[in-house]
Amino acid sequence: MVLDKLPTLKIGRYTPRFPIIQGGMGVLISGPSLSGAVAAEGGIGTLATVGIGMATMTCNVDNFFKKNVEALKDFVAKAREKAKGGILAANCMCALQDYEQQVRAVCEAGIDIIISGAGLPLKLPELTKDFPNVALVPIVSSLKAASIIVRRWVKNYGRTPDAFVVETPNAAGGHLGAAKIEQVDNKELSLETVIPQLVNWLKEIKLNIPVIAAGGIFDRTEMLHAFELGASGVQMGTRFAASAEGDASDVFKQAYVDAKPEDVVLINSPCGLPGRALRSPMVERYLRHEDRQDPCIANCLAHCVYRATHKTFCIARALIQALQGNWEEGLFFCGTNVWRVNKIQTVREIFSDLFGGDERGNKSCRQDTAPDSR
Secondary structure, three states: OOOHHHOOOOOOOOEEOOOOOOOOOOOOOOOHHHHHHHHHHEEEEEEEEHHHHHHHHOOOOOOOOHHHHHHHHHHHHHHHHOOOOEEEEEEEEOOOOOOOHHHHHHHHHOOOOEEOOOOOOHHHHHOOOOOOOOOOEEEEEEEHHHHHHHHHHHHHHHHOOOOOEEEEOOOOEEOOOOOOOHOOOHHOOOHHHHHHHHHHHHHOOOOOEEEEEOOOOOOOOHHHHHHHHHHOOOEEHHHOOOOOOOOOOOHHHHHHHHHHHHHHEEEOOOOHHHHHHOOOOOHHHHHHHOOOOOOOOOOOOOHHHOOOOOOOOOOHHHHHHHHHHOOOOOOOEEHHHHOOOOOOOOHHHHHHHHHHOOOOOOOOOOOOOOOOOO
């Protein structure tokens, strides 16, 4: 496959110049600076919505949800300023207590696309019914999950997703689409298995829904392989997290640059999902089963082992510490390919590596006026 044959990624009314989405990474690892920069370069920049109010240090457990909505609207506006007319998405996690408020807030702020995972976003069309121009993209790790979403959305709302992100737990960073750590390496959940399955199934039921490959995408070779599998686009997180425009601290980025393959470990997150992260001192203590006594600072998760039992750790606190560069206390989520980050690049340099400086991609379009055939 050559660059002239790059697929066109059309998600609802939106067509980026290049078929790439920057993954949503929280807390505030993909904030307005990174998402705006990616959008400006012709990709889809994604703002992670989790814990933004807390990250600004303007809230506490009593006003967390209110401050988060305020900060979300502010950060969407800031990302829009940097995007130069490009396409912006928000990553909203179903596992959050304020999921519905976050979805509403980003819609009101004028987001183009909502990408939603950490659970099945079965009610997302209802939550966004007043915002028909917002494209809806569930994250799945299996054909089964995608088929459940399609059936429920068609039955209850008379619509289908505008795209699917297929994220493999084999290689992705952060929270993973597997019920248990033992399932993370299951090849039945690999991109090589799920992408062709989902693409063929969508053809069989005559739905023109693009499929986006995520997890382990780091360079041009892996991107082109995803397209050969049938994907219409790719999503990349880890490499963008360490970019010059990334919203995390320099310590966070340097931790990626210094990482070796053996530094990446799997943990059971307090939200009940496996996760992939760097072996920081905090993670080492967790792996030794040392209990924490920190208070719950946000009541952020709908289901939280730490809030209920004080086993594991407060994930909100740990992610904020990572954002701010506290190596001792932070949770540094990452993908398996983090060891391949050997320098801090600009977003433009990453795009040049992936697309060869080719400017012949599609013209980015945020308002395709052609009617949606679905």
